[in-house]
Amino acid sequence: xxxxxxxxxxxxxxxxxxxxxxxxxxxxxxxxxxxxxxxxxxxxxxxxxxxxxxxxxxxxxxxxxxxxxxxxxxxxxxxxxxxxxxxxxxxxxxxxxxxxxxxxxxxxxxxxxxxxxxxxxxxxxxxxxxxxxxxxxxxxxxxxxxxxxxxxxxxxxxxxxxxxxxxxxxxxxxxxxxxxxxxxxxxxxxxxxxxxxxxxxxxxxxxxxxxxxxxxxxxxxxxxxxxxxxxxxxxxxxxxxxxxxxxxxxxxxxxxxxxxxxxxxxxxxxxxxxxxxxxxxxxxxxxxxxxxx
Ligand SMILES: NC(=O)c1ccc[n+]([C@@H]2O[C@H](COP(=O)([O-])OP(=O)(O)OC[C@H]3O[C@@H](n4cnc5c(N)ncnc54)[C@H](OP(=O)(O)O)[C@@H]3O)[C@@H](O)[C@H]2O)c1
Numbered sequence: 001x002x003x004x005x006x007x008x009x010x011x012x013x014x015x016x017x018x019x020x021x022x023x024x025x026x027x028x029x030x031x032x033x034x035x036x037x038x039x040x041x042x043x044x045x046x047x048x049x050x051x052x053x054x055x056x057x058x059x060x061x062x063x064x065x066x067x068x069x070x071x072x073x074x075x076x077x078x079x080x081x082x083x084x085x086x087x088x089x090x091x092x093x094x095x096x097x098x099x100x101x102x103x104x105x106x107x108x109x110x111x112x113x114x115x116x117x118x119x120x121x122x123x124x125x126x127x128x129x130x131x132x133x134x135x136x137x138x139x140x141x142x143x144x145x146x147x148x149x150x151x152x153x154x155x156x157x158x159x160x161x162x163x164x165x166x167x168x169x170x171x172x173x174x175x176x177x178x179x180x181x182x183x184x185x186x187x188x189x190x191x192x193x194x195x196x197x198x199x200x201x202x203x204x205x206x207x208x209x210x211x212x213x214x215x216x217x218x219x220x221x222x223x224x225x226x227x228x229x230x231x232x233x234x235x236x237x238x239x240x241x242x243x244x245x246x247x248x249x250x251x252x253x254x255x256x257x258x259x260x261x262x263x264x265x266x267x268x269x270x271x272x273x274x275x276x277x278x279x280x281x282x283x284x285x286x287x288x289x290x291x292x293x
Contacts (some may be wrong), residue, residue, distance in 0.1 A: 006229070013232045014040040017144065018093025019086065021047045021135050023069070023127060024101030025054035028199030029149065032224035033098055040228075047082065049131070050101060061089055069101060069127035070119035079195045083133050095144035097135040099128035102149060102206035104164040111213035117163045124167035129174065136187065143186040147231050148175045152195045152244050156251045157260035160267050165204070168193075172237065179236045191237035192227040194218065195244035212274075216243045243269075 020037060024030040025048035028224050037044065038057040045061035048054040049069075056062035067078045086095075091237045105112050128148055136146065151165075154172035158165030173193050179189035196202075196217045202209040223240045230238040239245045251259045 010228060010232060011040055014228070015186065016094050017041060017044050017096050018091035019045045019047070019089055019138075020085070020096040021049070021082065021131065022054075022098040022100055023049045023067070023131060024149075026050040026052040028063075028121070028201060028203065029194070029197060029220045029224055030098075030100045032220040033100065033227070036221075037096075044093075044096075045091045047085045047089070049082070050080065061091075065087070069123045069130075070103075071122055072126065075130055079130070080135055082131070086135070086138055093142065095135065095142050097131060097139065097140045097144070097146045099131055099146065101127060102151075102168075102201070104161055104201060104207070106161060106202075106205050106207035108160060111164060112163075120163045120167050124164070125170045125174075128171055136182075140182075140185055140186045144180070145187065145231050146175075146178070146189045147227060147250060148172075148189070148191045149227070150175065150191045150193045152193050152239055152248055154191075154193055155240070156254075156263055157256060158267075159260060159264035161205070161207075172177060176236050188231065188234045188247055188293045190231045190235055191228075192223070192240065193237060193244075193248075194223045194227075194240045195247075197223055208254070213270065216241065216247065218244075249264050 022030060022033060023285050025034050027050070030050070031054070034046065034048075034054065035057045038059055042058050043060055045063075046056075046059045047063045047065060049065050049067035051066065053064040065078065065081045065085060068074060079216060101123055103120055105116055105120055132146060139146065142227040148171050151168040152171045153161060154163070154168035172193065175189050175191035182189060196212045197215055197220050198209050198212070199220060202212070218241045226238070226240045239248045251262065254262065
């Protein structure tokens with residue numbers, strides 16, 4: 001499809017949405033989703049959930065709900081606020097839920113902090129199930145869609161980011177199952193699987209983004225555009241970027257145990273390359289990670 005035709009198709013599709021609930025609209029990919037959606041339909045009412053406030057790129061109604069998904073403690077309060085905000089927005093049209101918030105870790109299991117590992121499970125796996133439980137009934141009533149931001153890490157074991165990869169594998173499998181359950185209900189579920197993007201994500205996880213191979217790193221704009229297109233086409237899932245698609249297809253041909261070993265070798269190689277270039281990294285990264293958390 002040429003780019004003008006595609007823009008028109010996206011406009012026509014997203015104009016039918018009256019409400020969007022998004023998690024993690026305060027940073028990285030979330031900011032990009034909000035900007036793109038605003039360009040397609042600024043009359044949509046938007047409800048964002050994150051710890052920092054997200055900026056309103058120009059929607060007529062924009063509500064920030066302060067939410068920390070790192071533990072289950074606040075879920076009942078967050079749930080009541082989301083329900084009240086949806087009812088208060090009194091919007092008509094389809095409902096969109098984007099489960100985008102996510103965090104990671106870098107390091108071997110024995111050296112990583114338990115609280116951080118449990119937070120990954122909560123933010124990446126529990127929060128999407130929780131938010132879907134609240135928003136999907138509204139989607140069933142009005143029609144609409146769920147977009148779950150997974151990762152290429154969802155397709156194979158990911159040593160040194162082991163809990164992260166497993167949390168995204170959960171999200172991917174759950175997404176596809178939900179899509180099958182809801183087929184014919186006027187509701188689609190799409191799992192977007194990006195490879196690396198240069199956002200705050202890696203620094204927060206204790207992994208320097210200069211370790212990322214440039215050849216497979218995509219801009220947040222390209223990934224968000226791909227995700228909105230994927231959802232419009234009603235796809236259950238998709239990997240962003242041609243090279244990521246190829247790498248993903250290759251790793252899925254390997255037995256799981258071998259693909260885990262290959263992933264470990266790739267991580268070790270990129271870390272060794274990085275240490276060679278940045279001699280002070282090990283001394284500095286703890287303090288920068290602390291500042292970002
Ligand atoms: N960057 C990559 O290379 C990459 C690759 C594949 C998949 N992904 C996935 O893409 C999604 C977006 O990541 P990103 O790269 O845009 O990362 P990012 O820049 O770090 O943004 C993450 C978002 O999640 C929110 N978040 C983090 N912890 C939270 C918590 N405890 N409670 C509520 N919200 C929280 C953040 O908001 P606050 O800090 O304001 O709470 C922020 O808005 C994530 O699901 C990530 O797993 C990223």
